[in-house]
Every structure is written in C-alpha cells, then in structure tokens.
Amino acid sequence: MEHYEWNLPDEEAGERLDKWISSLNEEWTRTRVQGWIEEGRVRVNNRTRKGNYRLKAGDRVELDVPPVAELEVAPEAIPLDIRYEDQDVIVVNKPRGMVVHPGAGNTAGTLVNALLYHCKGELSGIGGVARPGIVHRIDKDTSGLIMVAKTDLAHQSLVAQLKEHSVERxxxxxxxxxxxxxxxxxxxxxxxxxxxxxxxxxxxxxxxxxxxxxxxxxxxxxxxxxxxxxxxxxxxxxxxxxxxxxxxxxxxxxxxxxxxxxxxxxxxxxxQIIGFTHPRTGERIRLEAELPEDxxxxxxxxxxxx
Structure with missing residues (x-):
C-alpha cells in the first residue's frame, strides 16, 4: 500500500476530485481513480467524497494506492534485432507494433517477454517483475533503439544518465x-x-x-x-x-x-540514434539504426x- 497526501494549491481550487488526482500521475487513469474513490481509498479533510467533489483551496487530500498484483511474465522465443550486448547492457532495435513491457491487455509478445528468453532471466530487477531491465520506453508504434540493463549497477547508471540528460537520443x-x-x-x-x-x-x-x-x-x-x-x-x-x-x-x-x-x-x-556512457567501463557507446522498411x-x- 502506498500512501499519498497533498494540500490543494489555491490556484487549483474548483477542480473535480477525480480529475485532479488523475492529473498527478500519468499511470493513474480517471477510471482507476474513480474506482479508488468508490472503494473509500480517497479522503478530503479526513472524509470520503464523490469523484465530482469540487476541491477547495487548502483541502487536504489523501490517497491509499493498493498494491498492484504482479503479472506472471513468461519468456518467449521472439526474434530480436540486437545492436549491442555485453554482460551489463543490451540495446535492441525494436520493431513497430511491439509493446515494451507487459501491462493491462498486453501480457505476451512484448519486448520484456523476448528479453527474458534471450537473456535467460539475467536482467536488472529494479523495474520489478513486469519491467525487468527496462530503464526507458518508446511507444508501441515507434520503432528503434532502446537500451536495457542486465544488472542493477547498469540500471542505476543508465537511469542517472537519463536524469542528467547525458544520454544522446x-x-x-x-x-x-x-x-x-x-x-x-x-x-x-x-x-x-x-x-x-x-x-x-x-x-x-x-x-x-x-x-x-x-x-x-x-x-x-x-x-x-x-x-x-x-x-x-x-x-x-x-x-x-x-x-x-x-x-x-x-x-x-x-x-x-x-x-x-x-x-x-x-x-x-x-x-535512430542512442548514445550513453557504459556503466562499467566508462566507454562512450553510440549506436545508429537505419529507418524501418515502411x-x-x-x-x-x-x-x-x-
């Protein structure tokens, strides 16, 4: 269970409760938030409210997010276009139409399913069961290069490089x-x-x-x-x-x-291009993938x- 608390800023007074909470996190859809409200997981000033409640300046909003049931992610023998690989990092040229990691409605055929098979499970565990090794994403219908961490050391390094904007994309x-x-x-x-x-x-x-x-x-x-x-x-x-x-x-x-x-x-x-500093060696890696046929x-x- 994750617990969140906020004090509503004055300039956001008048927003609907469900709409305001869903705007705080891109993974909190409005439907999902409305479900939490109905379950009594949302409180305003220690009282449950309906989703259409209009927030007032200074309202104290609390949210208890239930734990997500872990998906069972199975390795799948899906061919991968690998452009770089060593003991720490693997870079794949993802085809258009492939989802990066499992989620609602996509539990098979993802890049993670393919990586689990190819890497024999040797992927960073920081992203959890559903996102092993995944440090960044590209959309399902965007093709191209994506870097994946095989070790926790590599995962932490690549995430830090993304945050400091030193990854060339x-x-x-x-x-x-x-x-x-x-x-x-x-x-x-x-x-x-x-x-x-x-x-x-x-x-x-x-x-x-x-x-x-x-x-x-x-x-x-x-x-x-x-x-x-x-x-x-x-x-x-x-x-x-x-x-x-x-x-x-x-x-x-x-x-x-x-x-x-x-x-x-x-x-x-x-x-098309991705460049990063290797987490172990410090070498600068730069890769380029040609445009897809379409x-x-x-x-x-x-x-x-x-």
Whole structure:
C-alpha cells in the first residue's frame, strides 16, 4: 500500500476530485481513480467524497494506492534485432507494433517477454517483475533503439544518465507540412489533455517541463523529415510537440490528421540514434539504426510526388 497526501494549491481550487488526482500521475487513469474513490481509498479533510467533489483551496487530500498484483511474465522465443550486448547492457532495435513491457491487455509478445528468453532471466530487477531491465520506453508504434540493463549497477547508471540528460537520443520523424526554418526548439510543458485523459497535450497546469530540439533534414511538397533530439523524456513528447507547432507526424493515430493517406501503420517515428556512457567501463557507446522498411517506402512515395 502506498500512501499519498497533498494540500490543494489555491490556484487549483474548483477542480473535480477525480480529475485532479488523475492529473498527478500519468499511470493513474480517471477510471482507476474513480474506482479508488468508490472503494473509500480517497479522503478530503479526513472524509470520503464523490469523484465530482469540487476541491477547495487548502483541502487536504489523501490517497491509499493498493498494491498492484504482479503479472506472471513468461519468456518467449521472439526474434530480436540486437545492436549491442555485453554482460551489463543490451540495446535492441525494436520493431513497430511491439509493446515494451507487459501491462493491462498486453501480457505476451512484448519486448520484456523476448528479453527474458534471450537473456535467460539475467536482467536488472529494479523495474520489478513486469519491467525487468527496462530503464526507458518508446511507444508501441515507434520503432528503434532502446537500451536495457542486465544488472542493477547498469540500471542505476543508465537511469542517472537519463536524469542528467547525458544520454544522446535522436529520432527521425516524417511530418505533415513543409517546415520553413531549418532548426527549432519546442519548450512547452506536457500533461494530460483535459478534454481526453487518454491523450497528452501541451498544458500549463498539472504538467511537466518538456523540451524538444529539431532539425529539418529533408523537405518534400507537403511533408518534412525531421531529426528530433530529446532534452526531456515525457510521454508522447515528440508526437505532442510536433502537433503543437502544426506539423503532426504522418500516420499518428492519436495526434495526427484524421485521414491517413499514406500506407504506414502507426506514427512515422524511429529512435535512430542512442548514445550513453557504459556503466562499467566508462566507454562512450553510440549506436545508429537505419529507418524501418515502411518509413523508407514512405520517403520514396513522398519523393515521387514532389
């Protein structure tokens, strides 16, 4: 059981109780929070309240989060495109469509299932049973490089490097529209979309600092190829930021155009470059993975139209 307590800031008075709590953690969906409220796990000033209760300045909110039942994660003989491996770290070029770790609705066929089989269980245990070795994630429909820790030492080192922004992460995105300038920085906070809690958006309340640097690598008649470098690592960051400046990713089912006229399933986004300091040797490791076949074919189609 995890216990949380907050005192409501004056500027957030008037928010619904269920909506406010769900905005505090990206894994606390509104439905999940409403379930906790019905179970009496949420109290305001030592009293249970309904989800539609309007919070008042200075309210003391308490939450008891029940322990999560651990998933049984089985090793699976799924082929992996391994780009680097030693006793401490493994870097995999994840295909589009593969979920990184098990969760609700995805208990098999994930990268973790494949890693458990390949590594014979020799993965860092810090992430728990469902996320062994996982130090960062990329979306299901984003392809590309992801680093995984085999030991707790490596896990702690890689997480620390991510926090201090010393990990090099460069993504290639193909977006709708012709971006006129060659370089740009998007500095805009990201949080849950108030209109749809299943999406993220640029919002200025209950959000986290987010910065994306981009460089235009190629322009077509109605599209651009962009290299995006992450300074922070927020959920759906590149997808949200590119939509925010008016250039949504081609094929993005959540943040893209309603009509997808290009033959690509999922957003045209690939984690192409990753660089980090080896946790044991101190050597700088830098890896690059070529674009997947569907993005290469998309580029050929865009070139033929231009």
């Amino acid at each position: 460069a993504y290639t995105a193909i977006v709708h529209g012709v971006i006129p300038h060659d370089h740009g920085t998007i500095d805009a906070p990201i949080g849950r979309d108030p209109a749809n809690r299943q999406r993220m958006a640029v919002v200025h309340q209950n959000s986290k600092h987010a910065v994306t640097h981009f460089t235009v690598r190629r322009r077509f008649r109605d599209a651009s190829v962009v290299e995006c470098r992450l300074e922070t690592g927020r959920t759906h960051q590149i997808r949200v930021h590119m939509k925010y400046i008016g250039y949504p990713l081609i094929g993005d089912p959540v943040y893209g155009l309603k009509k997808n006229s290009y033959a690509i399933s999922g957003q045209a986004l690939h984690a 993005m290469q074919k998309l580029l050929e189609r865009l070139a033929a139209k231009s």
